[in-house]
Amino acid sequence: MSQDVGLDAALRELGYFGKYNIVNYALLLFPVYLAGMYGSAFVFEASDIHYRCNIPECEGYNNNTWLEHAIPAKDGVLSKCQRYQSNNNSGTCSIQDFNTSIVKDCESFVYSDEDSAVKDFDLGCQHMKRTLIGSAHNAGLFLSLPLTGIISDRYGRKLALALASLMNGVFGFLRSFSSGYIMMLIFEFLEAGLGAGAYSTAFVIAMELVGPKGRVLGNTLLNGVYVIGLMSLAALSWWLQSWRNLLRLIYIPAMFVVSYYWILNESVRWLISKGRNTEAAAILKRAAKMNRVELSDEVLAPLYELEKLNTDEKSKDSSNVNHKLEGNMQSNLMKVIKSSIIRKRVVICSFLWITCTFVYYGLSINSVSLAGNKYVNFMLVSFVEIPANFVCLLVLDRFGRKKVLIVTYVLSACLCIGLSFLPKDQKWLSLVLYLSGKFSITVAYSSVYIYVSEVFPTNVRQSLLAVCSSLGRVGSTLAPMTPLLNHYYHNLPAIFFGSMALIASILVFSLPETINVALPDTVEEAEMLSQKRSKKESA
Structure with a gap:
């Protein structure tokens, strides 16, 4: 007997978007919204701001007309990473004080008033280091996707969502206090590596919450809210003009998602896959009460039958069954x-x-x-x-x-x-x-x-x-x-x-x-x- 027979029939009687589904979807949209901001936070966290070479012999002059003599320009834009060789002649910072035939790299930089990790950690012209911040974040996905998937499939969707959100909040908030580049890089990787699975888990719960006819609308809602998160990130960055304050503002709410472990119902489909059909039936009954519908005995009967079947199988020696399943898995893989x-x-x-x-x-x-x-x-x-x-x-x-x-x-x-x-x-x-x-x-x-x-x-x-x-x-x-x-x-x-x-x-x-x-x-x-x-x- 298929495990989904009773569930699909129950979902049809409950309605694809009744009050129960709407409430649960509203809860799930919040971590999806946060994920939209977290996935691209590094874009504004380490944005490439304006800066130029520090010219020690001329910085005291109020008139910046000497810049065109000290720094090479291309299409009217001063170079960010190079300067002309100083002759140290008159000390007036005129064109005679610089050898425009010799160009050398900057030794230090003068940054604009814009806020960025580039300024805080003196990453001027270190383009690889700057972009590595974003790469470290996205590299964390190699760890988060399988790790969260294992926790979700083995211990439940609620636990996976709560843990991932907690990791998001903790490491994202700590990153705002980074005192150096390496510290920032480590927290960037850990936040994504241990927390980026919150989105995929919320997505799975949402898809398992409704029947086939409700998934198209559900998927569109999730994608739309994710995009709103992206747009909110840019708006908040524009408003705050501080990457540290931005991180504190967007990551603190993730810690509240931990409460979902007690607020959110476990995925009925996951419970059934684990043979916990009585718990699944109890959740369906609560959903029916919230939606003000009555589930028929014919709908719930298959779940109770599966529960009895699972109980009988557990009472037997399961070593042969496990050996057979393992053999089938290896056969399919081959x-x-x-x-x-x-x-x-x-x-x-x-x-x-x-x-x-x-x-x-x-x-x-x-x-x-x-x-x-x-x-x-x-x-x-x-x-x-x-x-x-x-x-x-x-x-x-x-x-x-x-x-x-x-x-x-x-x-x-x-x-x-x-x-x-x-x-x-x-x-x-x-x-x-x-x-x-x-x-x-x-x-x-x-x-x-x-x-x-x-x-x-x-x-x-x-x-x-x-x-x-x-x-x-x-x-x-x-x-x-x-x-x-x-x-x-x-x-x-x-x-x-x-x-x-x-x-x-x-x-x-x-x-x-x-x-x-x-x-x-x-x-x-x-x-x-x-x-x-x-x-x-x-x-």
């Missing part, structure tokens, strides 16, 4: 390893995921270097994700997964590469292209998540999805370093983004279409998806 089709699919899907995270996060991070107000630019680049998610829902079931992926990857590539051909004075047109590129890659990102879950067999789907997702974090880890490319050519990051997206669009052609196709349960059924594609092409 089938995946031996299947050239599945292996190729894993590699391609991982590259698609890497491309999405690389371009998605790269465009967000580099938006602060666009002409104009960096806070407004970041909010605009974040806002386009809301309509992008709605478009994704409209086009995926109408045009198919492959067509949407190919079109959005190609469109993103053309828009990003097209930025490099625009003259610098076309600021508004550049912003429009930039926002359009973020829009298209967001649609691709949402589509990839759905598509990858459809091309792998049920018995190893979660494992292979985790492999692709984990490898995809390579893109988000490298993305914070892309601003370094600006120092070689202003539009080099956009060209990199476009090239990656173009390669991804070509690779999609080798994958099968999954629209209106039943999810494969075995490796053999998953392989047949490609065979069906080949038959259609030959026909």
Whole structure:
């Protein structure tokens, strides 16, 4: 008997968005909102502010006309990292006091009044150190995703959410008191490595809270609130103008999410998967009371039958059962390893995921270097994700997964590469292209998540999805370093983004279409998806 039979029937009778679901969703939206801010806090925490070389022999002069004699300029902009050799002649800081034929690197810096870790830790012209702050944060995802997943699957969703949120709050708050660069780097990694799983756990609870027909709306709500978190981050940074105060303000609320361990009901679907069907039935009854509906005995009966069945099995010697399950798991894993089709699919899907995270996060991070107000630019680049998610829902079931992926990857590539051909004075047109590129890659990102879950067999789907997702974090880890490319050519990051997206669009052609196709349960059924594609092409 399927464990979901009683649950799906119960969810239909409860209603997909009754009072119980609305209350629980409202609670879950709060950690999702916080996650939107935490994921990109480093963008404003270690922003590249204005500074120049310190010229000790001239700093006492009130008239800054000597700067053009002491510091080389390009297109009317003074160099941030170089100065002219001093002759120490007249001491008047005139052009005669500097040898403009000899350029050397700065020994110390004069920073603007802007607030940033760059100023606090004297990171002037140490671009690798600055971008490493963001990379350290995103590298923490390699630890947080599997760690939180293990806790969530073994000990429950509530505990995983509470622990991850506590780690967010503690290490994020402590980071605001960093007295040095290394201390900041360590807390950046620990906060993400132990706390970034709060979002994925809240997402799982939300998806398990409703039936299939309610997941589309639920997913859209979660994505929308996450984007609001991103926009709030930029607004708060603009208002506070202090990265330390910003961290204290946004991370303290995470500690209140710990109370969810006592407030939030455990996922009914998780309880059933653990054989705790009586507890699951009790939660469903409370939900029915809140929604003012009466659950029929026929709906709850399968849960009690499963409870009795599980109790009987536990009373027997379970060593043979465990041995059989272990053997089946090893057998399925060997089938995946031996299947050239599945292996190729894993590699391609991982590259698609890497491309999405690389371009998605790269465009967000580099938006602060666009002409104009960096806070407004970041909010605009974040806002386009809301309509992008709605478009994704409209086009995926109408045009198919492959067509949407190919079109959005190609469109993103053309828009990003097209930025490099625009003259610098076309600021508004550049912003429009930039926002359009973020829009298209967001649609691709949402589509990839759905598509990858459809091309792998049920018995190893979660494992292979985790492999692709984990490898995809390579893109988000490298993305914070892309601003370094600006120092070689202003539009080099956009060209990199476009090239990656173009390669991804070509690779999609080798994958099968999954629209209106039943999810494969075995490796053999998953392989047949490609065979069906080949038959259609030959026909």
